[in-house]
Amino acid sequence: MLITRNFSKKNQYLISVLLIVLTAVLCYFSVGFIGYRAVALILLLVVSVNAILFDIFPVILSALLSALIWNFFFIKPTFTLHIGTAEDALVFMMYFVIATINAVLTYKIREVERKERDEVERAKAIKLYNTLLNSLSHELRTPISTIIGAIDTIKDNQNKLSERNRLELYSEIEIASLRLNRQVENLLNMSRLEAGFIQPKKDWCDFNELVFTAIKNSSDETKNHQIKFTPLENLPLFKLDGGLVEQILQNLIHNAIQYTPEYSIINIEVTHSEKNCIIHFSDNGNGFPENEMDFVFDKFYRLNRTSTGGTGLGLSIVKGYTEAMYGTVQLENLPQVGAKFTIEIPSEFSQSTILENE
Incomplete structure (x- = not known):
């Protein structure tokens, strides 16, 4: 409906008239079987369809045209605007009034529904905006x-600070700057995803190296967590966007660190099937509440049971980047403790490994 109402006025008039004319032609060849009064009902139905699809004036035109066509081609004597009996004249007048009222009321009902949808969308946008502000007020203000x-x-204490205290303050500045930079990058990445600007740039990648790089880039956060990754020596090269994969891994690591207790263990495994590169990412934390698992990939969503900060963008970016490479991401709670993400990304493999497997 929204698409058709974006048509130009000229196209709306043209299409609404054509629908009436085509329907009248079909009814003309079948009027002997259905009767001319059934034709009136069919034409009224088409007027209603026009009211759903188009603006008010093309709809009024189609209602008027349908009445004239019904009179000229179907009410005896045919091929004239003269009506032979008082009964047919009354039926024609009723048809014209009903067609017009039907067109106007149907259009008005659709307008009310559209306004209600707009109000709902506006309320959602305001809620999302408030959520973003609340998140950023903490996540950006704290590192700043x-x-x-x-x-x-x-x-203020240039001459009083020891070298050790000075280095500690520099370290705090570095950690806060990295945290601030990560939040800004996440906001920019989400904007690119929503605008459709993310276009994967495929190249041959050593996946073991990508994982080690992601772990290294997250090293400042992982002091109280343990990340386990055992590289596979016979792992082939994959042709995919290494930058996007690295961002996926870093967001998964950051999310695990943020929502698992201290000294939790994070496991990363990389395998492949015939057509996909597969990442298994798990931890031994508390897992996800079952009633919230359908929402964890939504923008700005944060688990209700946690007081931890965060903008709620990490997992939505994981899903967005994975789907940008035509992959899938699944989340499940492990039987004992913890949660597991399984990411599958379609990829070509290095020729040397394919030959070895053959």
Whole structure:
């Protein structure tokens, strides 16, 4: 409906008239079987369809045209606007009134429904906006305050700070800057995903190296967590977007660190099937509440039972990047403890490995 109402006025008039004319032609060849009064009902149905699809004036035109066509071609004497009996004249007048009222009321009902949908969408947008502001107020303000506080301490106590204290403050500035940079990158990445700007750039990648790089880039966060990854020596090269894969891994690692207790163990395994590269990412934390598992990939969604910060973008970016490479991501709770993500991405394999397997 929204698509047809985006048509130009000229096209709306043309299509609505053509629908009436085509229906009248079909009815003309079958009027002997269905009767001319049944034709009136069919034409009324087409007017209703036009009211659903188009603006009010093309609909009024189709109602008027359908009445004239019904009179000229179907009410005796045919091929004239003269009506032979008072009964047929009354039926014609009723048809014209009903067709017009039907067209107007159907259009108005659709307008009310459209406005209700707009209100719902507006409410969702406001809720999303408020959620974003609430998230950013903590996630951006905290590292900024840390940076400003550390810099002020260094400036005000240049001659009093020991080298050790100075290095600790520099470390705080670095960690806060990385945290701030990650949040800004996530917001930019989500904007690119929603705008459809993410286009995978495939190249041959060493997946073991991608995992090690993601772990290294997350090393500042993993001091109280253990990441286990055993590289497979015979793992082939994969032709995919290494940058997107690295972002997927880093967001999974960050999410696991944020939502699992200290000293939890994070396991990463990489395998492949005949057509897909497969990543198994699991932890031994508390898992996900069953009633929230359908929402964890939604933008800005954060688990209700946690007080941990975060913008709720990490897992939505994981899903967005995976789907940008035509892959799939699945989440499940493990039987004992923890959760497991399984990501499958279609990929070509290096020729040397294919030959070895053959």
